[in-house]
Amino acid sequence: MSLSIIPSFDLSIEYAELVKKTIAYESASLSPNTLRSYKSMCKKFQTWCESNNQSFLPASAEIISLYLSSLGETVSFSTLDSMLAAIEAAHEKACLTIKGDHSLYRRVRKGIRRTHKENQSIKQAPAMTVLDLKGVFCKFGKNLKDCRDKALLAVTFFGAFRRSEVVSLDIENIEFTEKGMVVFLLQSKTSDKKQNIYISFAKDKDICPVSSLKEWVEKAEIKNGAVFRSLLKGNKVSNRLSGHAVSEIIKLHFGNEYSGHSARRGLVTASAKKGTPMHIIKKHSRHKSADMVLRYIDESHGFEDSSVSVLGV
Numbered sequence: 574m575s576l577s578i579i580p581s582f583d584l585s586i587e588y589a590e591l592v593k594k595t596i597a598y599e600s601a602s603l604s605p606n607t608l609r610s611y612k613s614m615c616k617k618f619q620t621w622c623e624s625n626n627q628s629f630l631p632a633s634a635e636i637i638s639l640y641l642s643s644l645g646e647t648v649s650f651s652t653l654d655s656m657l658a659a660i661e662a663a664h665e666k667a668c669l670t671i672k673g674d675h676s677l678y679r680r681v682r683k684g685i686r687r688t689h690k691e692n693q694s695i696k697q698a699p700a701m702t703v704l705d706l707k708g709v710f711c712k713f714g715k716n717l718k719d720c721r722d723k724a725l726l727a728v729t730f731f732g733a734f735r736r737s738e739v740v741s742l743d744i745e746n747i748e749f750t751e752k753g754m755v756v757f758l759l760q761s762k763t764s765d766k767k768q769n770i771y772i773s774f775a776k777d778k779d780i781c782p783v784s785s786l787k788e789w790v791e792k793a794e795i796k797n798g799a800v801f802r803s804l805l806k807g808n809k810v811s812n813r814l815s816g817h818a819v820s821e822i823i824k825l826h827f828g829n830e831y832s833g834h835s836a837r838r839g840l841v842t843a844s845a846k847k848g849t850p851m852h853i854i855k856k857h858s859r860h861k862s863a864d865m866v867l868r869y870i871d872e873s874h875g876f877e878d879s880s881v882s883v884l885g886v
Contacts, residue, residue: 603662604737606816614659631664634673638681646689653682698832701730701823701839706780709826717792717808722822724789725801727782729819729836731772732756733858736816736833742800744790753783758859768859841866 603611618640622629627636637660644653657678664671706726713719729739738758746757753773775781790800799813820833827835837858844854851863860866 610655611659611662614656615663618660630667631669631672634671634675634677637678641678641681641685645685650686653685657682698835699830700842701835702843705827706730710779718804720789720792724785725822727780727785730840731782732770733837733840735837736819740801740814740816740819743798744795744800745797
């Protein structure tokens with residue numbers, strides 16, 4: 574049941590506080606980015622419903638099907654799926670049920686995907702490589718911004734971090750040792766359990782993630798809280814960086830064709846090219862299943878494993 578509709582009158586102070594606390598926990602079940610995305614998508618659906626004199630909450634399977642058809646060829650498959658997830662989540666939160674045959678709009682979704690195959694994401698952002706890192710790092714100076722960007726990029730790459738993971742790091746989550754550092758990832762996209770990530774010193778000091786991070790932490794005088802932060806005028810260290818900022822920093826140094834996922838994907842791809850065993854790659858990337866890791870391996874060995882190469886003709 575949705576706690577947002579629990580009446581707040583005639584409750585003891587303790588009970589009312591418990592309700593507020595529980596509502597806060599419920600809201601925390603989804604990440605802020607997901608919540609913002611769902612809210613934006615539901616607003617678009619609501620506007621469409623109102624312009625067509627149809628009910629938004631609850632909506633019917635027929636209306637959802639018509640809405641998906643109105644998007645048809647204009648959106649990507651991932652956007653289509655996210656839109657459906659947002660609409661279903663809105664009904665669940667409001668303790669409402671979508672009226673009619675749910676399989677109807679799912680069949681419409683499938684039909685759109687079969688009809689507009691061109692809307693699937695064919696070209697992915699390129700994977701970052703160690704050579705890419707060296708090329709960018711050799712251009713960095715000693716100013717505070719370059720120091721931060723170098724540490725951010727090195728840690729994100731060698732830790733195979735998602736954007737949300739690397740910006741969530743606090744200095745209290747990192748332990749420097751004589752062999753490198755241990756990063757305690759308290760939560761990730763796929764797990765709410767603490768994971769220990771071991772990152773050793775690199776032989777190549779120019780791209781060493783441990784040394785780069787130590788330098789940034791010392792120069793920025795970060796004693797507690799967020800590790801990676803924005804910089805104001807006069808090199809004043811400010812608030813925690815956002816995931817979007819990580820993408821912008823990557824694009825700034827590597828080019829617009831790169832994305833926030835390029836570093837994580839790059840570490841997995843580079844490991845596969847080195848012949849690293851699957852279970853070790855999976856341990857580094859923290860993927861729950863082997864499917865995505867196998868995809869990266871297939872991409873890295875694509876031509877080598879092609880039928881022509883395998884047959885040696």
